[in-house]
Amino acid sequence: MKTVKAGLHADRPVTEKRLDEAVDRGGVRRRSSLQAVSVAFQKPCLVIHFEDDSGVLLPVNLYREFDDFEPEDFTGLNIGFAGTALCHDGKDLQVSIAGMISASQPLMAMAASVIASRNGRQSSTAKAEAARANGRKGGRPRKVDPVP
Template sequence: MAEITDDQINTALARGEAVRLAEPRAASVRYDRQLDRVIVDLTNGCTFAFPPRLAQGLEMATADELAQVQMLGTGSGLHWKALDVDLSVPGLLAGLLGTASQMARRAGRITSSAKAAAARANGTKGGRPRRSA
């Protein structure tokens, strides 16, 4: 096993500090029962909130379970011990509320009047066109 040098440690510490300063971190987190939102106050003074039903692992959680949210480490993540759920703060800010496959499944369920109208229009034309080989 290679020996770790003081220079390597100092380089790693400098990289960690650069990331800490560049990435938004949670300063505090709470669940608001009236709004049904997880509210994250960030170290840069901004506040971010999201409905828990959109986040993977929180869809069926009770209000009491959601209220048990904790910050991880230096505010890089959120943790619900009873639910065994961890969410990344940078990921949440990027709109990532779960794994890629879970997000893709949810995207297919989204409905809107425009989507319904397009489906009806395709239906009157005989449905979705077949792929050509």
């Protein structure tokens, strides 16, 4: 695990420019990260809704953090840490939503498949230029059967 040391920047004055930069960085981080907006308990699952109106059902019996929860305790769950965690103040619980999803093998397999598909469609500049050069030469050469 990578350790990041926090820096103290108390000596740097807050200017309008730095404030605008911080707001922009926060917006980029928010758009590129997991943003849950609500959680509900629908026995036997937690229903987590995201900013884009998608959602996921996670069975609570897979997570030991909820072993001591009674059905009424689930109503106290809320979204915290900028939409990245489930929190329960009465039980002093903070659980990462990404961590919960990563604990599910089928969800991780699906995520790996989606990422592989997306990465397969990407083309580097060199790859695109090579494809154009091959096109100018008439495209991919035809396969020639070896003579027996």
